[in-house]
Amino acid sequence: MQTYLELEEFCKLVHLNEDVVKGMMANGALNFKEEDGKIYIEANQGTFSVVPSSVSKNSMVNSMTLAGESFVEKTIGTILNLHEKVLDAKDETLDTLKNENKFLKDALYSMQELYDEDRKTIDTLNQELKHAREEAEFMKRKYKLMWNKTMEAFGVNSDKKMAENKEEKNSKEENIKEEAENIEILEENLEQSEQK
Numbered sequence: 001m002q003t004y005l006e007l008e009e010f011c012k013l014v015h016l017n018e019d020v021v022k023g024m025m026a027n028g029a030l031n032f033k034e035e036d037g038k039i040y041i042e043a044n045q046g047t048f049s050v051v052p053s054s055v056s057k058n059s060m061v062n063s064m065t066l067a068g069e070s071f072v073e074k075t076i077g078t079i080l081n082l083h084e085k086v087l088d089a090k091d092e093t094l095d096t097l098k099n100e101n102k103f104l105k106d107a108l109y110s111m112q113e114l115y116d117e118d119r120k121t122i123d124t125l126n127q128e129l130k131h132a133r134e135e136a137e138f139m140k141r142k143y144k145l146m147w148n149k150t151m152e153a154f155g156v157n158s159d160k161k162m163a164e165n166k167e168e169k170n171s172k173e174e175n176i177k178e179e180a181e182n183i184e185i186l187e188e189n190l191e192q193s194e195q196k
Helices: 007-014 018-027 043-050 058-195
Strands: 004-006 032-035 038-042
Touching: 004 007, 007 018, 007 038, 007 058, 018 038
Parallel strands: none
Antiparallel strands: 004 038, 032 038
């Protein structure tokens, strides 16, 4: 995997100024790419490119060796430091993703439980509503039946009373007629007896 660093960051890492690094880029000693107006240099290949490979003069060899060794030590230390930071960032990212995944899973389970509870509540309310409707229908039929019986009883009683009153009236009228006839007969008998 290739890791690219920005030009300024790479210069700080290898302790060289931008002109020297740009010269190495022009010579083809460094692999680089340009995106969005920024220059990115391949970190792995770039660090080995700045390490001197051979020196022709003996006097320069000793000074270059000392400078090169400290530079190599710094470079290796920086690379190891960057590597640790990348690993830490990777671990941190994985932990964050695991925590988010656990949170989402817990939220999903919680929502499922709430949905199940709501479903049970809805079923219970539907059953209670059905029971209440059946009870209301039963009461309606019961009161209608009671009302009909009351109406029938009232209607029959009133008819009976009217019939009884009518019979009493008729019987009284008949009694009055009979008495009137009896009185007429008595009057006739009186008149006949007076005439004799």
